[in-house]
Amino acid sequence: MSLVEIKGVTKTYQLGKTEVSALRGVDLTLERGEFTVVMGPSGSGKTTLLNIIGCLDNATSGSYKLDGEEVGTRDFNDLAEIRNRKIGFIFQSFNLIPVLNVIENIEFPCLIRGENKKELRERVQQVARDVGLDPFLKHKPDELSGGQRQRVAIARALVTQPQLVLADEPTANLDSVTSDQIIDLMLHLNREKGVTFLFSTHDPRVMQHARRVVRIQDGVMVDGSGSAQVEVDRLNAAQHG
Amino acid sequence: MLQDKEHDMTLIRLAFRNIFRNKARSSLTMGAIGFGVLMTLLLGSFILGLGSAMIDDTILGRIGALQVHKKGYDEVKDSQPLDYDLPADPALMAQIARIAGVRAVAPRLVFSGLISNGSQSTMMLAMGVDPKAEYQVLTTAKDFLQGKAVTEESKNGALIGKDLADALELKLGGAGSLQAATKAGQQNALDLELVGTTDNGNAFESKRQLFVPLAYAQELLGMPGRLTEIVVGVTDRDEVEAVAARVRQALGPTYEVQTWAQLRPNVQDVVDFQKMVLGAICLVFLVIAIIGVVNTMLMSVMERTREIGTMMAVGVKRRSISLMFLLEAVAMSALGGGLAMTVALIAIRTIAARGGIPANAPGSTAVYHIVPITPVGLIVPTLVATLLGTALAGVYPAIRASRLRPVEALRAT
Numbered sequence: 014m015s016l017v018e019i020k021g022v023t024k025t026y027q028l029g030k031t032e033v034s035a036l037r038g039v040d041l042t043l044e045r046g047e048f049t050v051v052m053g054p055s056g057s058g059k060t061t062l063l064n065i066i067g068c069l070d071n072a073t074s075g076s077y078k079l080d081g082e083e084v085g086t087r088d089f090n091d092l093a094e095i096r097n098r099k100i101g102f103i104f105q106s107f108n109l110i111p112v113l114n115v116i117e118n119i120e121f122p123c124l125i126r127g128e129n130k131k132e133l134r135e136r137v138q139q140v141a142r143d144v145g146l147d148p149f150l151k152h153k154p155d156e157l158s159g160g161q162r163q164r165v166a167i168a169r170a171l172v173t174q175p176q177l178v179l180a181d182e183p184t185a186n187l188d189s190v191t192s193d194q195i196i197d198l199m200l201h202l203n204r205e206k207g208v209t210f211l212f213s214t215h216d217p218r219v220m221q222h223a224r225r226v227v228r229i230q231d232g233v234m235v236d237g238s239g240s241a242q243v244e245v246d247r248l249n250a251a252q253h254g
Numbered sequence: 255m256l257q258d259k260e261h262d263m264t265l266i267r268l269a270f271r272n273i274f275r276n277k278a279r280s281s282l283t284m285g286a287i288g289f290g291v292l293m294t295l296l297l298g299s300f301i302l303g304l305g306s307a308m309i310d311d312t313i314l315g316r317i318g319a320l321q322v323h324k325k326g327y328d329e330v331k332d333s334q335p336l337d338y339d340l341p342a343d344p345a346l347m348a349q350i351a352r353i354a355g356v357r358a359v360a361p362r363l364v365f366s367g368l369i370s371n372g373s374q375s376t377m378m379l380a381m382g383v384d385p386k387a388e389y390q391v392l393t394t395a396k397d398f399l400q401g402k403a404v405t406e407e408s409k410n411g412a413l414i415g416k417d418l419a420d421a422l423e424l425k426l427g428g429a430g431s432l433q434a435a436t437k438a439g440q441q442n443a444l445d446l447e448l449v450g451t452t453d454n455g456n457a458f459e460s461k462r463q464l465f466v467p468l469a470y471a472q473e474l475l476g477m478p479g480r481l482t483e484i485v486v487g488v489t490d491r492d493e494v495e496a497v498a499a500r501v502r503q504a505l506g507p508t509y510e511v512q513t514w515a516q517l518r519p520n521v522q523d524v525v526d527f528q529k530m531v532l533g534a535i536c537l538v539f540l541v542i543a544i545i546g547v548v549n550t551m552l553m554s555v556m557e558r559t560r561e562i563g564t565m566m567a568v569g570v571k572r573r574s575i576s577l578m579f580l581l582e583a584v585a586m587s588a589l590g591g592g593l594a595m596t597v598a599l600i601a602i603r604t605i606a607a608r609g610g611i612p613a614n615a616p617g618s619t620a621v622y623h624i625v626p627i628t629p630v631g632l633i634v635p636t637l638v639a640t641l642l643g644t645a646l647a648g649v650y651p652a653i654r655a656s657r658l659r660p661v662e663a664l665r666a667t
């Protein structure tokens with residue numbers, strides 16, 4: 014059983030009287046332990062797809078099974094549980110809670126599901142170490158650099174030990190050096206801890222690191238089977254001629 | 255609260271920290287709440303203090319808490335009060351004095367007639383009183399006295415309203431006379447000596463009232479051993495109805511027993527009216543505070559839309575989102591209101607400890623001290639209204655926050 018199985022998913026937004034088709038029949042399967050990059054230009058439907066996979070939004074049609082369970086018909090509270098237990102989110106704009114310090118941001122998803130703070134401490138500190146935030150545990154988000162903030166977000170996504178981490182253009186607001194560090198960190202976590210990542214980007218450079226790349230354009234998958242190296246070659250070819 | 259301890263603590267922590275996030279705006283809101291609480295308590299304590307002073311003045315300075323008359327007296331008191339007289343019976347007085355809640359009793363013979371300075375005369379309303387008993391019931395009656403009160407030593411010594419004395423140009427120690435119809439209907443007159451004047455702030459009483467020894471009145475009216483009124487003091491003002499009921503029970507149907515509120519309905523009306531005005535003013539403060547809270551919370555929800563989306567993304571449920579904003583509203587009112595209440599109570603205690611603030615009725619020289627009071631009946635409703643009102647004010651913004659759709663909330667800037 015695959016972790017994520019999406020078949021024929023469409024998503025239509027109603028914009029006044031016009032309908033915008035953000036996804037027009039997407040199929041995608043993710044296996045546990047994979048590190049998958051969704052590649053596509055701005056407006057191609059990456060965020061829409063990740064939102065549906067992340068149970069933040071419902072598809073207009075099609076089927077979505079997460080961990081073998083159909084999630085399309087659940088109510089808000091059920092979906093909130095699923096998100097809390099099974100999915101970690103990393104956003105382009107970090108989305109930390111500004112009034113909470115690093116530790117508090119990381120432990121937040123665990124506390125709201127009722128985990129004991131004392132019992133958590135060990136795990137939270139371990140995750141903070143894993144992402145290299147050790148010296149900043151008491152800092153508030155506005156005292157951190159972009160890269161550090163994204164590390165907090167990664168730690169927050171990992172601390173619940175989710176089955177899937179969704180990262181929607183997590184490096185778009187970072188400079189290239191920091192971007193590389195963040196990508197390395199995620200790859201490392203994937204390799205060492207077996208965390209499953211789905212990572213969206215429109216930055217071709219990022220693909221050099223990826224193991225599996227799927228391409229989306231205008232709401233349809235252009236190529237779902239490509240390996241990273243094939244993609245890089247293709248891009249290089251495209252760029253140079 | 256709704257879920258387990260860590261969940262609730264996390265929401266409470268967030269609620270409190272978010273208050274201090276926009277300090278200026280939160281201060282303004284808490285200021286509005288605090289101002290309302292402060293004014294409510296200050297105004298309230300003085301208005302209630304004033305009402306209490308008025309009642310005390312009525313009970314302890316003028317008419318007693320209860321009055322006992324012969325049945326039917328009340329209807330004829332302005333025409334033939336002397337027809338409804340009672341025996342000056344020490345056993346009767348003792349019987350009333352023994353009733354639970356009664357502090358003191360005093361006999362009176364109330365009549366009207368003319369007072370003369372030898373060349374001019376004018377209408378007056380007189381009370382023959384037993385000075386010892388009278389001033390045990392009316393403990394503050396001597397407060398606005400010049401000269402002496404009615405005493406046992408001076409058989410014809412009269413205490414006269416200040417305006418009345420002035421009108422007749424009677425000076426302390428000066429002589430005059432009283433003229434009245436006896437119970438049998440003949441005119442009679444007796445000399446008097448002015449021993450004191452009084453001005454308690456009541457224009458009518460100052461212009462018309464006069465006190466003489468009971469025996470003097472009995473002699474003037476040809477009513478030895480008789481009286482028309484028994485004034486009763488009680489130990490606890492708030493128990494006056496119960497005491498009245500016991501006195502009625504003890505004395506039976508040949509007597510009528512009236513409370514101060516029945517005898518002076520206008521005093522009770524004024525006190526009630528003051529409370530109503532206070533309530534209306536406080537309602538305005540509450541509405542202002544509520545509008546402030548609604549406004550602040552709605553702005554918070556708008557500014558924190560993406561944060562709400564993030565919280566929802568990591569699994570916070572709608573109920574918890576609304577609870578967080580509700581807590582924030584309540585915490586603001588608890589902080590603003592609590593601080594204001596502390597300040598108000600300290601200020602009120604300080605003023606009360608210094609004897610209140612002086613005030614006098616228009617056109618009178620009698621100075622009363624309004625001592626602010628803070629009964630539970632003022633503090634508890636203020637607290638409850640503030641907390642409930644602001645919680646209510648938080649409901650709409652909280653619901654708006656919880657109804658946000660996560661995807662759209664996350665796309666907000």
Ligand SMILES: Nc1ncnc2c1ncn2[C@@H]1O[C@H](COP(=O)(O)OP(=O)(O)O)[C@@H](O)[C@H]1O
Pocket residue numbers: 026027028033034035053054055056057058059060061062
């Ligand atoms: N809430 C929305 N309402 C209307 N149109 C939307 C909404 N969200 C996304 N879209 C449209 O759907 C398409 C895909 O958007 P999105 O998934 O955000 O793409 P990407 O993340 O690849 O940039 C775009 O044309 C976008 O304008």
Ligand SMILES: [Mg+2]
Pocket residue numbers: 059060061181182
């Ligand atoms: Mg996007």
